[in-house]
Structures are given as structure tokens and as C-alpha cells.
Amino acid sequence: MAVLALLEHDNGAIGDVATQVLSFGAAYAAAAGLPLHAVVIGPGGEAAAEPAGRFGVTTLHVAEHEGLVAYAPQAIARGVAELIGRLSPVAVIGAGSERGNEVFAHLGAITDLPFAANCIEAAPGEVAQVTRVRWGGSLLEEARVHGALKLLTLAPHSFEARPAAAAAQPAVERFTPVLSDVDLAVRVVERVQTQTGGGVSLASAKVVVSGGRGAGSAEGFAPIEELAGLLGGAVGCSRAVTIAGWRSHTDQVGQTGTKIAPEIYIACGISGATQHMAGCKGAKRILAVNTDPEVANTADFDYAVIGDLHQVLPAISAELRKAGLK
Amino acid sequence: MNILVCIKRVPVTGGRIVLRDDEQAIETRHLGFAISPHEECGVEEAVRLVEQNGGESTVLTLGPPEAEEQIRDAMAVGINRGILLETSEEWDAQATAAAIVAAVEEERAAGTEYDLIFFGNESADTGNYQVGIRVAHALGRPCVTGLKKIELVGGRARCEQEIDDQRDVYDVALPAVVTVKEGLNLPRYPSVPGRLRAKKKPIDRKTPNPRPAALERVRLKLPPGEDKPTEILGHGPEAAPAVVELLRQIGVI
Numbered sequence: 001m002a003v004l005a006l007l008e009h010d011n012g013a014i015g016d017v018a019t020q021v022l023s024f025g026a027a028y029a030a031a032a033g034l035p036l037h038a039v040v041i042g043p044g045g046e047a048a049a050e051p052a053g054r055f056g057v058t059t060l061h062v063a064e065h066e067g068l069v070a071y072a073p074q075a076i077a078r079g080v081a082e083l084i085g086r087l088s089p090v091a092v093i094g095a096g097s098e099r100g101n102e103v104f105a106h107l108g109a110i111t112d113l114p115f116a117a118n119c120i121e122a123a124p125g126e127v128a129q130v131t132r133v134r135w136g137g138s139l140l141e142e143a144r145v146h147g148a149l150k151l152l153t154l155a156p157h158s159f160e161a162r163p164a165a166a167a168a169q170p171a172v173e174r175f176t177p178v179l180s181d182v183d184l185a186v187r188v189v190e191r192v193q194t195q196t197g198g199g200v201s202l203a204s205a206k207v208v209v210s211g212g213r214g215a216g217s218a219e220g221f222a223p224i225e226e227l228a229g230l231l232g233g234a235v236g237c238s239r240a241v242t243i244a245g246w247r248s249h250t251d252q253v254g255q256t257g258t259k260i261a262p263e264i265y266i267a268c269g270i271s272g273a274t275q276h277m278a279g280c281k282g283a284k285r286i287l288a289v290n291t292d293p294e295v296a297n298t299a300d301f302d303y304a305v306i307g308d309l310h311q312v313l314p315a316i317s318a319e320l321r322k323a324g325l326k
Numbered sequence: 327m328n329i330l331v332c333i334k335r336v337p338v339t340g341g342r343i344v345l346r347d348d349e350q351a352i353e354t355r356h357l358g359f360a361i362s363p364h365e366e367c368g369v370e371e372a373v374r375l376v377e378q379n380g381g382e383s384t385v386l387t388l389g390p391p392e393a394e395e396q397i398r399d400a401m402a403v404g405i406n407r408g409i410l411l412e413t414s415e416e417w418d419a420q421a422t423a424a425a426i427v428a429a430v431e432e433e434r435a436a437g438t439e440y441d442l443i444f445f446g447n448e449s450a451d452t453g454n455y456q457v458g459i460r461v462a463h464a465l466g467r468p469c470v471t472g473l474k475k476i477e478l479v480g481g482r483a484r485c486e487q488e489i490d491d492q493r494d495v496y497d498v499a500l501p502a503v504v505t506v507k508e509g510l511n512l513p514r515y516p517s518v519p520g521r522l523r524a525k526k527k528p529i530d531r532k533t534p535n536p537r538p539a540a541l542e543r544v545r546l547k548l549p550p551g552e553d554k555p556t557e558i559l560g561h562g563p564e565a566a567p568a569v570v571e572l573l574r575q576i577g578v579i
């Protein structure tokens with residue numbers, strides 16, 4: 001018996017989210033009094049042995065198959081399910097990324113077991129106790145997970161990666177899963193570049209200036225674009241703006257839009273609905289520019305300027321120009 | 327072509343989520359409800375595909391009797407038929423998927439085979455990320471998730487999924503299950519005649535078989551808030567120097 005962590009990797013290189021999964025898995029395994037194993041699927045996986053060992057993994061399972069070069073969610077789940085059959089782990093833990101959750105949903109369907117997505121806490125047991133994220137992070141749920149094997153994903157960036165006290169030298173066990181054509185029917189056949197307007201990407205911008213319904217129209221975004229331009233930032237918007245057709249959905253910040261994590265988020269003419277704020281929880285600071293003094297009572301805004309964005313933003317831009325910005 | 331769109335009724339929570347005293351659900355007495363945004367795009371896409379290819383579109387929801395509102399909203403923009411699987415409380419993902427599979431099989435027995443079944447990528451409220459995939463497995467169909475684009479060519483679907491700043495392309499045979507994300511299209515607004523027509527369209531009401539929750543909700547709670555007060559930097563254009571000073575302090579200029 002063991003706890004099994006499914007690691008996302010790129011030719012054996014694992015990122016922050018995978019190390020968080022390993023730490024979370026190690027804590028779960030320690031509480032259950034079991035060893036931590038990890039599994040990597042696809043080419044180059046054995047290179048993950050060294051970093052996995054640092055987090056206390058005792059055995060690294062490496063699944064290789066010619067069909068597993070391109071991403072194929074059902075095939076990955078089938079491979080993990082085969083390993084589950086041999087290893088009988090008490091839990092499989094993975095990343096609550098889009099892909100992690102997709103693979104775990106397939107695992108849940110294949111094994112007919114419940115799957116708890118985006119957990120932030122988990123305690124093992126015959127019935128596991130978890131706390132998981134709802135509403136894109138605006139609400140938490142305490143839940144009990146039944147079934148012999150627990151399938152859990154960890155909400156990204158909700159658990160600190162902590163290497164084990166002593167690094168282990170994991171045993172590497174290779175296997176070639178048996179995959180059918182049906183398992184491989186859904187796979188990435190091509191990757192196309194999207195034409196981002198050459199500007200700063202919303203997801204990685206250091207400064208984001210967003211407009212909401214208060215911008216009034218598509219043209220009403222001119223002062224928002226001007227300020228974002230001066231600050232070398234990206235322009236965002238609320239859903240009220242996208243459904244009005246003022247801007248494209250690629251600019252939408254929020255639960256069903258883009259998640260951002262800038263140094264500062266300047267939200268202009270945006271009321272701060274929970275679904276909007278779900279997209280900017282990662283921002284270090286949030287400044288609201290709003291005509292309604294009530295925004296000061298919205299917990300998520302750190303700073304506010306009370307006023308009409310069409311007057312406040314040009315004044316800020318003018319001040320920045322005075323300071324020498326172009 | 328026959329298309330089924332599975333949607334969820336969710337509360338429009340505004341600026342602050344308030345829980346019921348029993349901590350089992352959001353207090354919704356003073357809230358409106360909507361079709362969750364991902365599924366709204368599923369509805370729009372189904373209507374467009376039927377406009378282009380002919381056929382019939384059906385919307386299905388598992389929820390309280392009041393979810394008829396969301397079925398009528400979907401009908402108002404062009405969906406032909408509705409199926410309401412009535413439940414009194416929130417079901418877990420496995421129970422929901424099983425009820426949808428049973429409904430699809432009853433439809434098949436009655437002569438309707440769906441070429442495409444749409445779901446939202448994840449429900450807005452519970453965020454379980456799995457009902458569509460479970461239904462696809464039970465029906466033995468391929469499932470592509472997180473679509474931002476779909477094109478039907480010769481009995482196949484070419485699907486685009488956003489990943490970082492790129493798009494991954496999948497190509498699957500119909501019949502298939504797809505889960506979609508907001509941004510797939512820009513949903514139309516219902517017209518007044520559309521609303522009137524919606525009132526007369528047929529809805530099949532069924533009571534699905536419950537099963538015990540394997541992912542069992544114990545209680546809901548709000549995330550620990552930082553609850554620090556908002557600092558007012560000023561009023562109107564006169565606040566500009568204070569804003570620039572803040573930008574300077576935090577090192578973005």
C-alpha cells in the first residue's frame with residue numbers, strides 16, 4: 001500500500017505545482033503511515049526521479065507508450081488505473097490544474113469512485129476528510145470522501161512546497177500501459193499559436209488596468225488603455241463588458257475569464273462581484289476607481305479613489321507624464 | 327443533427343456570499359439565478375449548429391423545479407425542447423452523471439440519439455470538473471474539454487482548447503461529448519418574440535433516482551478574509567499624485 005502522486009512534467013522537469021503536489025502527498029502519506037510513490041507519464045519521465053526524491057518519494061513509476069507523446073487524457077488515466085490495480089494505493093493525488101482535473105475525472109469514471117477536485121486540506125482515513133474550493137475560490141467546502149481509493153487534486157498554490165528532511169533515492173520502475181484505440185482517440189493533434197495583439201499578456205502582466213460597466217462603452221476604454229500603456233501593463237475587463245460586446249472575452253478577468261497575479265490591479269468602474277474577484281485574488285494590491293464610495297466596504301479592495309474614471313484616469317496619466325513616463 | 331446541452335442553475339451572488347445558518351448552501355432568498363456562463367455558451371453554440379445543419383436542440387438540467395426558468399431562458403434564444411430532472415437538493419457529481427446518463431438512454435429508447443452533448447467545463451458553484459467526462463465514459467463516447475472553438479466537418483468535430491497563450495487542437499468522431507468554456511462565442515440576447523415562443527415549448531419533467539453521495543458535503547464556509555480596511559487615496563482627479571506615489575512605492579514606475 002502507498003499514496004501515489006501523479007506528476008505533470010515536461011521531459012522529466014517538474015514545476016511548482018508538481019512540487020506542491022509532492023509535499024501535499026508526502027503529508028497525506030505520513031498521516032496514513034504509508035510510503036509516497038509517484039508516477040510520471042510520457043517521454044523523459046525518469047528524469048523526475050531526482051526532484052521527486054527530494055520530496056521523499058520512495059518509488060517513481062515511469063509509464064512509457066508511443067501513444068503518450070501528445071497529451072491524451074483518457075490514455076493517461078488508463079495508465080494510472082493500471083498502476084492502481086498493481087499498487088492498491090489508498091489515495092492518488094494530482095494537480096488541480098485544467099489537465100490534472102481532466103485526468104482525475106477520467107480516473108473517477110474508470111474506477112467509478114468519487115473525485116474531490118481542488119482540495120486545500122486532506123486527512124486520510126477510511127472516509128477521508130477534505131476541504132475543497134468552490135466558486136473559483138470564493139467559497140470552501142468541508143467534505144467526506146468515501147470509497148476504497150481516494151482521488152484528490154490539490155488547488156494550485158494552496159500548499160507550500162517543502163522538501164523532505166532527508167532526500168531519498170527513489171527506485172525507478174518502468175511500465176508500458178495497455179492502451180486501446182478508444183483511450184487514444186482524444187489526443188492533441190496540433191498546437192496553434194493565438195494572435196495576441198503583440199501586447200503584454202494579461203496572465204503575466206505586472207500591472208493590469210481593467211474597466212467594468214462604469215467605462216460606459218467600448219470608446220470609454222480609451223483612458224484605461226492610455227494608463228495601461230504608460231505603465232507597460234495589460235488591459236482587462238469585467239464580464240459586464242464582454243457580454244455588452246465592448247471587448248473580447250480574452251480580456252475578461254474572473255472565475256470564467258483569466259486569472260491574473262500582477263503587482264497591482266487597478267479596477268475602474270468595477271463593483272467587485274465575487275466572480276470577478278475570483279480572478280484577481282493573486283494580485284498583490286488592488287486599487288478601485290469608482291464613483292460609489294461603498295466600494296470602500298468591499299473587502300478585496302486595498303485602495304480606492306472615489307470618482308469618475310473618465311476624470312481620474314486622465315489625471316493619473318498626466319501626472320505620470322509629468323514624472324517623465326511615455 | 328440532435329444536440330443536447332446540459333446546464334446548471336446558479337445564484338448570482340454579487341459582492342458578498344452569505345451562507346444559510348445550517349451552512350449547507352448559499353443564502354439565496356434575495357438573489358437572482360442564471361445559467362452559468364460556460365453553459366450559456368454551450369446553449370448558443372447548439373443553437374448556431376442547428377441553424378447551420380438543421381435538426382433539433384434540447385436543454386437538460388438537474389435541479390429544483392424553479393430551474394424551469396433557466397430552461398425557458400435557453401428556449402428563448404432558440405433551444406427547441408427541455409428536460410428537467412427534478413431534485414430538492416444538490417447532488418454529487420457521480421449521482422448527477424448517472425441521472426443524466428439514464429435520461430439520455432431513455433431518449434435513445436424513445437428514438438432520439440444525440441450527435442453532440444454539451445456541458446460546461448466545470449460548474450460555477452461546485453467546481454467538480456467531472457460530470458461531462460463521467461457521462462462520456464458511461465455512454466462510450468469521446469470527450470474533449472474546455473473548448474473555445476468547435477467546427478463540424480464530415481461527421482467529425484475539430485475542437486480547440488486554450489492552453490496558456492496557445493491552442494491545442496483535437497479531432498474526434500461524432501457522436502461525442504464536449505465541455506465548453508465562456509469565450510467560445512458571444513451568446514445572443516433573447517428577443518421578445520423568442521421569450522413568447524419559449525413559453526410554449528415542451529418540457530419533460532422527470533424524477534431521477536437518488537443515490538447516496540460518495541463525495542459528501544459536511545459544511546460550507548467562507549475563506550478567511552483579510553478584512554483589512556480599504557485605504558481611500560482621495561476623491562476625483564486630485565487623487566492623482568497619491569496614486570502615482572503608491573505606484574512609485576511599490577516599484578512599478
Ligand SMILES: Cc1cc2nc3c(=O)[nH]c(=O)nc-3n(C[C@H](O)[C@H](O)[C@H](O)COP(=O)(O)OP(=O)(O)OC[C@H]3O[C@@H](n4cnc5c(N)ncnc54)[C@H](O)[C@@H]3O)c2cc1C
Pocket residue numbers: 211212213214215237238239240241252253254255256257258268269270271272273274275276279289290291292307308309310336337338339340360362363450
Ligand atoms: C457563474 C458566474 C461567473 C461569472 N464570471 C465572471 C468573470 O469571470 N468575470 C467577471 O467580471 N464577472 C463574472 N461574473 C459576473 C459578475 O457576477 C458581475 O455581474 C460582473 O463582474 C459585474 O461587472 P461590473 O463590475 O463591470 O458591473 P457592475 O456590477 O454593474 O458595476 C459597475 C460599477 O461601476 C461603477 N461606475 C459606474 N460609472 C462609473 C464611472 N463613470 N466611473 C467609475 N465608476 C463607475 C459603479 O459604481 C459600479 O460599482 C460571473 C457571474 C456568474 C453568475
